[in-house]
Every structure is written in structure tokens, then in C-alpha cells.
Amino acid sequence: MSSNGTKVSLLLLALVLASARAAAQTAQPQPAFDEWSDGFNGSALDEAKWERFTFEGAGGGKAEVKDGELRIRSQNGSRAGVRSRQSFTGERFSVEAKVARVGQQLPLPGDKSSPIGFASLTILFDGSGRNRVEWILTSEGTFEAWSIVDGRGERFDNRKLGTKIKNPVLGIVRRGDEFLFVLNGPDSPPQDAQVGLTRTLKNLPRTFRVMLYGFGSSENDWDAVRVVTIKQ
Secondary structure, three states, rough: OOOOOOOHHHHHHHHHHHHHHHHHOOOEEEEEEEEEEEEOOOOOOOOOEEEEEEEOOOOOOOOEEOOOOEEEEEOOOEEEEEEEEOEEOOOEEEEEEEEEEEOOOOOOOOOOOOOEEEEEEEEEEEOOOOOOEEEEEOOEEEEEEEEEEEOOEEOOOOOEEEEEOOOOOOEEEEEOOOEEEEEEOOOHHHHEEEEEEEEEEEOOOOOEEEEEEEOOOEEEEEEEEEEEEEEE
């Protein structure tokens, strides 16, 4: 993902191609797109775009913008970060975020291990976090994909997905009931996009928000985020 927007987003390209194919089949004009993004280039979190949000455990911690990155660290046992103030609507969209760093969680008192850290790109389908989809990169370079419906979570990756890219772009593409979980390096060409997995999730709402967070005290830093939807 390019911070100046001159490169075509790999997820935007996937949406454009899918829409173009559909338009060709139905002889309809290709749809237009809306784009929302943040490169975290200011001196503080843009409160017109983001708000702090916690849906499990205590809040607190930090969410600050520094050196062109959003840096988040919360408290042990919490799911806290930032979510978009804007709600988006559509059954076809892409959300992508470039990870700058994922650190391990701080050890609990007396615990000599180094708990795994998480950076989660999350699609929120309600205001409570009970309905959401998550694409997670861990501090070990592995991935987890989750759906949470009415508070019941299901992990559906094969526990074998991983990457050696230090700063990958995580992406979630929705095409109706089909969700694609995508990753790529920020400087890789769109044709090298890797679809980690796909999943059919029925009856999820059309309206959503975007959340960035890391479970517990793990440091999760983000370089940029982008949302692309088809104009209504």
C-alpha cells in the first residue's frame, strides 16, 4: 500500500476486477467506488476519523500517532484499540491495513514466558463487538482468522498460515456472503496478492466499522488503513 495513494491497492483491484466481470455479464456500467483512508501522518490520532473502543476487559493503555504510525498497547486481558467513527455500508467492500510492528505481550508477574502478541484487523458489525470478523497477525509471524457471531467465536484457519514479511498488508474482502482473507507485502505487485483463505459467512449485516487492536498488552503498530466500498 502506498501512503500517497498512487499505487492501486491490491484489494481495490480485486474488487474492480470482480465488479468488471459482473458488469460484463449483465451489460451494465462498471460501478464507482468510495474510498476512506488514514496514513497516520499527523502528530496525533485524527479524532474525526477514530475513537478509542474496548469490547472486552478494561480500557486504558495507549493509542498514539508517532513517526507516521499508529501505536497501540492496552492492558492484559483486554481487547482495546481504535475503531472508525464512520460506519460503512455494502455487501462488497475491501478493508486493508499495513502492519508496522507486532510485539509480544508483557509477561504477567511471575510468568517467565513471552506471551504471543497480536495485531488484529477487525470488521465490527455492531456496537458491542459480539458480531465481528478478524484477520490477525501474531508476533511469531502466523495468522488467525475468526468469526464471532452473537458472541460465539469460531477460528477457521488451518493453523499453518504464516509469513516472513515483516510489514505485510492485511486485507479482508467481502463479496456478498464470501469473505477473502488476503495478505501481501506493501511493495509487491497486485498479481502477487496471496489469498490466505476464503469463508462463507451468511446473514451478516451490511453496515460495519473498522477496528485495529491487539489482544492484551501486545504492542501493535499500524502504518496505514484503507476502506473501499461500492457507491450506493
